[in-house]
Amino acid sequence: MSQSRNMHQGIERQLREKYVTIEREIEDLREVMRQDRALEPDPADQACTASSLDWNMIRFNRNVKLLKDIAVVLKAIDNDSYGVCELCGDDISGRRLLAIPSARYCIECQEMIDAHPGEFGRTGIGDGVLAAV
Template sequence: MAKPQSTSKKSVIVPANYVPGDDEKFMNDRMREYFRRRLLNWKEEISAQTRDTVEYLQGERVNHPDPTDVATYNADRQLELRTKDRLRKLVRKIDKALVRIEDGSYGYCEETGDPISPRRLDARPIATLSLEAQEMHERGERMRAG
């Protein structure tokens, strides 16, 4: 099991075409900076979506005389609110991942302590389990549910 190292505050240059690979030292400065930026950009995109949703909900003050229109409006509003709640939870997970980047534990499986593959992290930057641990976790859930 590799021991996480805390991150340093030095400036790291990450080329625009950089993609983390299995052939480089795991969670080197460049890889760590790549994921930090990826998470920050994702968080900003979500914040923009949330602002748009709030503006939409605040601006949508139409009086609907038809009960069907009222029902449709309320269903749309509930969907927007559920989506906003999911995004809020996702931002919390992104914030936790950013903390893990700072303390040096980002990219390591919470159950095994092994590195999570850079490809998995690239696909799901908030992942906390390796693919193998995630699959074991899901098999256990299916067995308990079935």
């Protein structure tokens, strides 16, 4: 078995574990946000509750985005297209995939996209937040 295949399997295993962990956290956040809390009479308590709800919503939205990014990577692994640059078709380096499992472009193409974002209409990783697992 090739070294890149072993690396892909390692990334896949870690991402599947991360996926389950994030699903649990999303469910916990849903439960917290569902709780019907009476407004506190104290303005400081109200501000604290509002801040907590805002933070939970940010975490929730970030986790939903992470699940989507992980699902894209897992689908690419399943159909053997993972680790191939979508622009030039070359292999994406293993170091890059370990650092950014959702990388869709090799470093050369990513640098070109970053230098001329208007020409490509995107940044290359789909506004992904998925970093090293």
